[in-house]
Amino acid sequence: MVRLNELVTWSNNLLQVDDYQDYCPNGLQVEGRGEVRRLVSGVTASQALIEAAIVRGADALLVHHGWFWNGEDPRVVGMKQRRLKSLLANDISLVAYHLPLDGHAELGNNARLGQVLGLSVEGRFGKGPGGGIAFHGSLPQGLSGAELAAHIGRCLGRTPLHVSGGDRPLRRIGWCSGAAQGWIEQAAALGLDGFISGEVSEQTVHAARELGIDYFGAGHHATERYGVQALGEYLARKFAINHEFIDIDNPV
Structure with missing residues (x-):
């Protein structure tokens, strides 16, 4: 008690x-x-x-x-x-x-989501203390967009919406649970190959295609x-x- x-x-x-x-x-x-x-x-x-x-x-x-x-x-x-x-x-x-649970380095949604997906953490971005509540890191090996989408689906039990940004292996990945699709431009500016979040907006599709970064809408609930x-x-x-x-x- x-x-x-x-x-x-x-x-x-x-x-x-x-x-x-x-x-x-x-x-x-x-x-x-x-x-x-x-x-x-x-x-x-x-x-x-x-x-x-x-x-x-x-x-x-x-x-x-x-x-x-x-x-x-x-x-x-x-x-x-x-x-x-x-x-x-x-x-x-x-x-x-809410946001404090997204950003915590050990118990947070993004820390745990990275563990579930097998992503190594190399830095943070977006808004919030400690460099931001979004994380970025690397996959153990490069995957195609379709392969990463399938991997996310297996890990989360939910098939993500995948928007392709080009035809090349994806190695450097950013992620932020929930409704962080608006940070796709920050992810692209960091030189990331892909960005995973929960939701997708109409403009997210165009941003992914024009910025050359794959986007994965993996579900607000599923990522949190x-x-x-x-x-x-x-x-x-x-x-x-x-x-x-x-x-x-x-x-x-």
């Missing part, structure tokens, strides 16, 4: 949340019971994940995509009311880490399953509490 405030303070310090300018509050978003024995983690604080946490008797829910985003309707009505009511009625805390799971497992070991990661399927 660990006190809720101790778990949150430790996590805030571990992820260096004060170093980030984010679009949502990081850390404790909804306060439940003061002690945590059972922690459930997942990518997004959806109703389905909340209900799964209730069934498992969770004291706290740890997510990457929490609530209270900048610019959203502040009223607690409709879907937001139902989600919040479910947490409060069951005295479950909601703890969320690893950081929150790693953080939950870390906290379980640190505080000797029970932890379970629940993957609510999302094709995006």
